[in-house]
Amino acid sequence: MNPADETVMEVEGGGEGEIFAVGKTYAVTLTTGIEFKGIVVAYDPDPNIVIFHILSILLAARTMPEKGNSMTTRMVKTNFISKLSFMARFKDPLASKKRVVDLNGLEAKEANAIREIERIGVGVTAEAQRIFNALSKTLPVQWVNKDILVMGEVRVCSPYHADCVTGGTTASQNQVKRVLKLEREKLQLGSGTGGN
Structure with a gap:
């Protein structure tokens, strides 16, 4: 095994410009024997780390993978790359990401x-929530707070009986x-009023 600071990389093709320019696609062989595209x-040249989106398909044409093809990210220290074979170059390597997010x-x-969170009363009894x-x-x-506002105008206050209804028009009440x-009655809680 080579020392950590020694580079053993063999580069085939695509030598123009920076080797790890964003958008370049390579067949990569690591010193561990792992191969991927x-x-x-x-x-980042300071720690000599390159980040790849690993393709699970072969690039027959110079187009980005279609939506649905899986991609994973891999971070590799460059001194663990033994061979790079240039395949293609893309202007926007993350373009496929824009298609998979359904905003x-x-x-x-x-x-x-x-809406679901707003349906939960804070500091209210289980009966009040029911x-x-x-x-x-x-x-x-x-x-x-602990009151139930109905139709934006009628309030039902604790203990949430018919005689605890206030506000709004008489018809709304x-x-x-x-x-x-x-x-x-459906909840078997009783009406809570003597006359109704």
Whole structure:
């Protein structure tokens, strides 16, 4: 084995310009016997480290791999490279990365996660959370501290009974009270009022 500071690299073809220029693609053989084909995505001459995106397919044409072909990243100290065979050069070696990120999908997942987090009451009882979850099936609800805000105007305060409904119009209050009473009965919590 060669000393760590000795370079034993044999370069075939593609000798113009910097050997590890970003975008150059090589068939690489390491001193350990490992062989791979990879695109140079970064090179740091101070510690002599090159980063390749390892291709799992052969490059028949000078085009980037299509979406769906797997790529992994490998960081290699250059003194462990015994042979480089130049294959091709790409202007933007990370161009394929732009095609695999579904930004709209990520934004939708983030929005969904935020909605799910907002559905969880902070410092409320399990009963209050069950009532919130039940009301949310039929009405738009959100937590405002420990109160449940229904339809953006009617508040249901602790202990979340029909007589704890305030705000909004009389019609809105009556609708919330009806739904609340039905949901409490479904949850077997009782109505919590003497007269209703």
